[in-house]
Amino acid sequence: MTYRDAMREALRDALRRDERVFLMGEDVGRYGGCFGVSKGLLDEFGPERVRDTPLSESAFVGAGIGAAMGGMRPVVEIMTVNFSLLALDQIVNNAATLTHMSGGQLAIPLVIRMTTGAGRQLAAQHSHSLEGWYAHIPGLRILTPATLEDARGMLWPALCDPNPVLIFEHGALYNMEGELPEEPPEVDIESAMVRRPGDDVSLITYGGTLWKALAAADELAGEGISAEVLDLRVLRPLDDAALEASVTKTHRAVIVDEGWRSGSLSAEVAARLTERCFYDLDAPVERVCSEEVPVPYAKHLEEEALPQVDDIVTAAMRTVRGQVPQAAEAGRV
Amino acid sequence: MSAPAPTAEHARDLLREMVRIRRFEERCVELYSASKIRGFLHLYIGEEAVAVGAMQALAPGDAVVATYREHGHALARGVPSDCVMAEMFGRVEGCSGGRGGSMHLFHAPLRFYGGNAIVGGGLPPAVGLALADRMRGADTVTACFFGEGAVAEGEFHESMNLAALWRLPVLFLCENNLYAMGTALERSESETQLTLKAASYEMPAWSVDGMDVLAVEDAVRRAAVSVRAGGGPSFLELRTYRFRAHSMYDPELYRAKEEVERWKQEDPIERLVAAVGDLSADDLDAVESEVAAELDAAVAAAEAGSLEPASDLTRHVTYEGALA
Numbered sequence: 001m002t003y004r005d006a007m008r009e010a011l012r013d014a015l016r017r018d019e020r021v022f023l024m025g026e027d028v029g030r031y032g033g034c035f036g037v038s039k040g041l042l043d044e045f046g047p048e049r050v051r052d053t054p055l056s057e058s059a060f061v062g063a064g065i066g067a068a069m070g071g072m073r074p075v076v077e078i079m080t081v082n083f084s085l086l087a088l089d090q091i092v093n094n095a096a097t098l099t100h101m102s103g104g105q106l107a108i109p110l111v112i113r114m115t116t117g118a119g120r121q122l123a124a125q126h127s128h129s130l131e132g133w134y135a136h137i138p139g140l141r142i143l144t145p146a147t148l149e150d151a152r153g154m155l156w157p158a159l160c161d162p163n164p165v166l167i168f169e170h171g172a173l174y175n176m177e178g179e180l181p182e183e184p185p186e187v188d189i190e191s192a193m194v195r196r197p198g199d200d201v202s203l204i205t206y207g208g209t210l211w212k213a214l215a216a217a218d219e220l221a222g223e224g225i226s227a228e229v230l231d232l233r234v235l236r237p238l239d240d241a242a243l244e245a246s247v248t249k250t251h252r253a254v255i256v257d258e259g260w261r262s263g264s265l266s267a268e269v270a271a272r273l274t275e276r277c278f279y280d281l282d283a284p285v286e287r288v289c290s291e292e293v294p295v296p297y298a299k300h301l302e303e304e305a306l307p308q309v310d311d312i313v314t315a316a317m318r319t320v321r322g323q324v325p326q327a328a329e330a331g332r333v
Numbered sequence: 334m335s336a337p338a339p340t341a342e343h344a345r346d347l348l349r350e351m352v353r354i355r356r357f358e359e360r361c362v363e364l365y366s367a368s369k370i371r372g373f374l375h376l377y378i379g380e381e382a383v384a385v386g387a388m389q390a391l392a393p394g395d396a397v398v399a400t401y402r403e404h405g406h407a408l409a410r411g412v413p414s415d416c417v418m419a420e421m422f423g424r425v426e427g428c429s430g431g432r433g434g435s436m437h438l439f440h441a442p443l444r445f446y447g448g449n450a451i452v453g454g455g456l457p458p459a460v461g462l463a464l465a466d467r468m469r470g471a472d473t474v475t476a477c478f479f480g481e482g483a484v485a486e487g488e489f490h491e492s493m494n495l496a497a498l499w500r501l502p503v504l505f506l507c508e509n510n511l512y513a514m515g516t517a518l519e520r521s522e523s524e525t526q527l528t529l530k531a532a533s534y535e536m537p538a539w540s541v542d543g544m545d546v547l548a549v550e551d552a553v554r555r556a557a558v559s560v561r562a563g564g565g566p567s568f569l570e571l572r573t574y575r576f577r578a579h580s581m582y583d584p585e586l587y588r589a590k591e592e593v594e595r596w597k598q599e600d601p602i603e604r605l606v607a608a609v610g611d612l613s614a615d616d617l618d619a620v621e622s623e624v625a626a627e628l629d630a631a632v633a634a635a636e637a638g639s640l641e642p643a644s645d646l647t648r649h650v651t652y653e654g655a656l657a
């Protein structure tokens with residue numbers, strides 16, 4: 001089974017469990033979803049519950065908000081985070097505020113799913129990683145399933161949340177293969193999770209870069225360095241306790257984030273670590289982020305722009321072996 | 334086509350509702366000058382016939398979405414005036430608990446969904462409310478009010494198209510008061526005949542004299558019947574005029590005083606009185622004193638209302654209740 005299949009199973013399960021659940025978005029029906037996630041669901045559930053929409057991100061995201069207020073449990077698919085910018089008004093000005101502006105009268109049990117990330121030579125307009133931006137907004141919950149369990153398990157608790165939940169699916173993960181038990185394990189949408197325990201340095205990441213961090217941890221083990229890999233899973237609200245627990249144990253942190261460095265989620269995590277764990281740190285916090293450039297098309301340039309396993313290994317080695325951080329050395333932003 | 338003559342009782346109700354809104358807002362202006370009310374204050378004075386006429390045509394379970402100029406809509410829909418006034422004061426007794434203010438009046442039990450201060454921002458959720466109602470098998474309609482300024486926004490076009498495509502029960506009620514802040518319609522639209530835009534989405538569309546409360550009521554009633562019966566959305570342009578400034582900070586450089594004076598001859602309250610011969614001077618006095626008493630009480634209650642403790646600041650960022 002693939003990550004894509006796991007996500008489809010999650011949708012099928014939600015559509016079966018609760019008749020108020022419906023899916024809408026561009027090409028989710030007849031086309032089967034632009035990444036094939038919803039393939040077959042139209043035949044199974046019909047056009048009322050698997051709705052193809054026009055190319056109107058603002059209208060169908062806003063319609064999801066209205067439908068949620070009206071007692072339904074909509075799952076809105078936006079093809080990719082890049083196009084979600086056309087629905088920013090609805091997400092930021094309505095979904096995130098209506099509960100508050102109404103003095104707590106309105107619940108918005110809405111799920112918005114979208115693909116995020118780069119790495120497939122799609123160039124600048126199809127390669128954004130803006131989940132960190134959305135994590136800036138009070139009133140939203142931001143999920144980044146990186147494993148099959150989370151792809152399968154996060155949707156249902158997200159639908160049970162009375163607040164808008166955004167699920168970011170990294171495009172490079174859809175074909176990832178794995179096994180899931182017949183009865184899929186329940187997962188929460190609150191906590192970060194240690195994916196590999198270790199003692200010397202915490203590699204803190206989420207989404208598509210989880211697998212790069214795990215590969216880096218393998219390499220580091222060969223160097224005699226025991227790296228812990230912490231998967232944030234939920235970017236808002238952040239699991240401060242898990243961050244603190246990991247870093248007070250390892251005393252070193254490398255944050256890996258496919259978003260840009262400036263004003264990013266990695267900056268937020270680094271700031272929290274200095275606020276909460278300053279006296280436990282034995283080395284400056286390191287960050288491995290995307291270069292501050294629109295993601296280029298050419299393969300070698302794209303690879304150079306994105307966080308890679310080698311970058312993570314190098315950064316982790318620096319924190320452990322006590323060298324000057326490369327970013328400071330080169331005077332990079 | 335003229336609207337049917339109302340019964341004396343109905344005429345009196347319409348009059349009282351329009352007078353309530355007018356006097357409510359006049360009080361707000363005084364209270365604004367006295368710094369009791371702050372923030373943006375957008376007055377509906379002159380446009381009362383639109384909200385009052387339209388609300389007559391709605392049934393109890395119908396949903397309403399409005400804009401930041403929505404005191405009149407909230408009052409006409411039945412949100413109690415003391416809750417609205419308390420909201421203006423930022424009191425916890427306000428209809429949005431003091432979190433919304435003038436531009437964000439909400440009342441969930443009445444299905445009054447705000448109070449949206451982003452021009453065009455209320456249209457997509459209105460489409461979604463209608464979608465939910467239809468999927469749940471309810472025969473309700475969603476009345477979505479917006480100014481003619483919103484017609485230039487993409488959200489207007491996306492929402493009109495989606496509602497028409499899916500034949501959803503939305504009443505699009507465009508309050509054309511000729512100006513979006515200082516921008517006249519002909520300075521922002523290549524096509525100023527708004528019904529043509531709706532017609533291009535295959536949606537029935539009429540233009541109505543929005544200074545005539547009876548005409549508004551009649552038109553919205555007819556449109557609501559068709560929308561409720563599953564005929565898909567309808568669009569009404571209500572031609573109206575705002576007598577006051579856009580908000581409290583508007584020197585009105587963009588329109589002539591004579592123009593405003595000319596429109597004041599069309600005052601919807603006076604026109605109703607003129608149209609309905611049998612409203613006596615006693616009737617008018619009685620309405621005024623009823624309204625005055627109601628508003629005295631509303632202001633007193635708002636004055637006496639309480640402030641939410643600052644320790645509650647971060648409440649209501651997420652929903653605190655349980656989902657059904």
Ligand SMILES: Cc1ncc(C[n+]2csc(CCOP(=O)(O)OP(=O)(O)O)c2C)c(N)n1
Pocket residue numbers: 402450451452453479480481482483508510512513514579
């Ligand atoms: C998207 C957006 N752009 C600009 C504004 C600032 N603004 C507030 S009211 C207004 C005019 C809107 O005019 P109209 O829709 O005709 O409604 P009216 O105020 O006349 O009732 C503008 C431009 C806004 N609130 N939202």
